[in-house]
Amino acid sequence: SVLFREIPRFCPEHLAYISCANTAQTKRFRTGLRHLLHEGVVQPFILGGSSGAQLLGAVGPLQFDVLQYRLNAEYGAQARLEPAQWQIVRWVKDAGGKALQEDMLMSDARLAQDAAGRQVILFVKEWDCAYFLKQHPEFSLSTFPPGTILGTVKP
Numbered sequence: 001s002v003l004f005r006e007i008p009r010f011c012p013e014h015l016a017y018i019s020c021a022n023t024a025q026t027k028r029f030r031t032g033l034r035h036l037l038h039e040g041v042v043q044p045f046i047l048g049g050s051s052g053a054q055l056l057g058a059v060g061p062l063q064f065d066v067l068q069y070r071l072n073a074e075y076g077a078q079a080r081l082e083p084a085q086w087q088i089v090r091w092v093k094d095a096g097g098k099a100l101q102e103d104m105l106m107s108d109a110r111l112a113q114d115a116a117g118r119q120v121i122l123f124v125k126e127w128d129c130a131y132f133l134k135q136h137p138e139f140s141l142s143t144f145p146p147g148t149i150l151g152t153v154k155p
């Protein structure tokens with residue numbers, strides 16, 4: 001029997017919105033993006049209350065170039081990328097049952113979810129992350145999704 005494990009993920013350092021550049025290619029764009037996300041070319045994030053463009057995370061900007069190239073070459077769909085303001089992604093670890101609320105964050109930070117539904121906080125800069133941890137010591141943040149061994153960030 002073959003054992004399947006989750007593909008190791010690295011913490012994204014670049015975030016961008018992707019959208020279909022040509023509405024006539026929307027179906028091909030969605031199909032291609034779904035397949036490439038499944039492959040792990042980049043990591044998707046879901047912002048609460050957002051619609052339209054998909055938020056993606058990558059370790060380096062070259063991953064976005066590969067994504068755009070493959071969408072066009074393999075699926076015939078042109079994509080438009082727009083950089084997002086956030087540069088820091090941190091996964092929220094259990095806070096003993098205390099729920100994290102959007103109003104606990106600084107104005108530039110946002111709550112989101114990764115593809116597995118795990119809660120993340122998006123910060124503009126490292127200082128914002130450190131300030132959040134100082135203000136809310138009951139929370140622990142990680143540079144990797146829960147269940148991975150590396151990357152725990154504590155206040």
